[in-house]
Each structure stands twice: as structure tokens, then as C-alpha cells.
Amino acid sequence: MTTEPPVDPEEWTDEQWLAWLAEQDDAAARSDGAVDEDAPPERPPRRIPTESFGAQIIGGAMKGLAEALYGPQKKDVEIVSEAPGDPLDEDPLELHLDQDHPEDSRAIIRPWRRKKADPG
16 A cells, blocks of 8 residues: 655655655556546647737738638538549530541431420
């Protein structure tokens, strides 16, 4: 069982302090990482500002001015994904024009790709 250190540190000799510290180390090693319920909870680390207060004020003013001049800036997320294979060509008419030899030009008509007119 561990003893508590005295209120006045001068009451103990150096040997008593060393023995008490060794006792604390042994107790910590035996606890196998168990949490001491009497210990105060750990505080999260304090965020240290990377900019001075003046720089934060000027930066905020510049952002506000940009919003006033250009409107609110939305940060749209664009997701691009490539699908395997060739893209489908929905156009029913495909032209292949040969500028040097116009007689080799061709037109391909695909009537099944025509959009049906809405009767209404």
C-alpha cells in the first residue's frame, strides 16, 4: 500500500522520497494501463493561434469585402468518376466530313436514337 507524501516536503529525507517515487513507479507498472478514477480528466490540448489578433481581424475584413463585392462564395464539391467503356452517343445524326476529299464524307443516321416527340 502506498503512503501519501507529507504536507511539508522537508519532513522526509532524500532516501524516503526516492523510495516513495520507486513505489509509485511500481504501482503504475502494475496497473497495466488502468485509468485512475480519482485523477482529474485530461484536458484537450489548447489550440495555439497561428496568426496574430490583428491578422485575424484583417483577414476577416478581407473575406467580408470579397463577399460584399462578389457575393457569397459557395464551395461546391464536384465529384468526377470515369465509367469504363465508350460514352454513349445519343445524337441520331453522326457526320464525318473530309475537307480534302468531300466525296469521302459520310453521314450516319440512327433513327432509333431519335427522341420521340411528346404528344402533349
